[in-house]
Structure formats: structure tokens, C-alpha cells
Amino acid sequence: DPDDVVPVGQRRAWCWCMCFGLAFMLAGVILGGAYLYKYFAFQQGGVYFCGIKYIEDGLSLPESGAEAQSARYHTIEQNIQILEEEDVEFISVPVPEFADSDPADIVHDFHRRLTAYLDLSLDKCYVIPLNTSVVMPPKNFLELLINIKAGTYLPQSYLIHEQMIVTDRIENVDQLGFFIYRLCRGKETYKLQRKEAMKGIQKREAINCRKIRHFENRFAMETLICEQ
Secondary structure, X not given: OHHHOOOHHHHHHHHHHHHHHHHHHHHHHHHHHHHHHHHHHHHHOOEEEEEEEEEXXXXXXXXXXXXXXXXXXXXXXXXXXXXXXOOEEEEEEOOOOOOOOOOEXXXXXXXXXXXXXXXXXXXXXXXXXXXXXXXXXXHXXXXXXXXXXXXXXXXXXEEEEEEEEEEEEOOOHHHHOHHHHHHHOOOEEEEEEEHHHOOOOOOOOOOEEEEEEEOOOOOEEEEEEEEO
């Protein structure tokens, strides 16, 4: 019956629509699967609660004795999660009992070569290029944590200082990779620059600084995040 015949052009258009529809569905499945994989990997990774002892700057050597030796040191304790395959470290610094420091969540993304700090008091994110000279790679850091938990390595360390200056606001955190996006989405996010790396424009004194004490190596780190 001529009325039942579908024109060739219409059939081709229908085929193209089907192909595009299937392609979009397949892309959605792939992207959704990748997101779920990263989400569940993040959720299921082992979490360590560890601490190190460190000596404050300028402290003189105490007299001998267990109490004097103990009084020499301050302690940093934090939750740490490491995803070796993704090359990512997560650090959660709780509110310290005695130290003058702010609570924070930190992400070191070795794949993206970025570090992000979420100041939990201000609910603001700060992003800076990863400093591999002070942050241990995930595999080495995991070995250190295992040794600390096993009691084979009990670090009594020193404190390193670094100062960052807040610069430009970042509008699109989705360009910073999955893990930093997950930390900073919906929050004011800014770039940081290390003070010693700045030229000329750092003449003004920093007037407002936040202090975060943490560790991702055999020594403690004090990070000052300052606005000018």
C-alpha cells in the first residue's frame, strides 16, 4: 500500500536521531559511572587518626627529666585518608585543644598538582599549586602512617612555617578536578600565592591571617593564610 511506505529521508533522519540518542545515553552512563567510582572510592578508603610531636620555635633545651622533656613538645593530631590509585591525600584538622590554630580540611591532589585548604571557621576555600618539597607522595605518606600506628616510628619533630597571600577569586571550581571540586563547591574559593614567590606587590603588611597546623611529612607545618 503506497500510504504505508515511509520516505527514505524520513527513515534516515529517524536513524540519526536514534544514533545520537544512544550516544548521549552511553556518554551519560560512562560519566555517571566514573563519578560513582570516585565517590565510593572516597567513601571506602581507610582513614587514619595520627599525631606527631613537635618543638616550638625558640624554645631552649629543658633540664633533664621526663616531665621537662614532655613539656618541650606540642602535638598535632589529624584524620588522614589516602587514595593511592588516584594520587590524592585528604587531611582533616580538628579544633585543637591547646594550640593556636584553626580547624581545616585539606586536599593534596598530585594528579592535578594542586592543594586546597577549606577553613572550617570561615567556610572558605583556598587553592595553590602543590608543594612537593614538603608534601610526601601518597605511597610514602601511607608507609609513614602505618609505621606510626604500628609504633615503629614515633616522630618527635620540628615546626616549619609557610605564609600564603590571598589573591584572586576562583569562579569555576569544577575546573580544579573532582576532589577539590567536592571540597570547595558552593563556597567562596580563592587563589593563594606563597609570599616568597610574590614580587613587588607584597609591600603592604598582611593584616588578617588564619593559622592551620598540620603535617604531611616527618615534620609539622604551620600554614598562614593572609589577606592584605
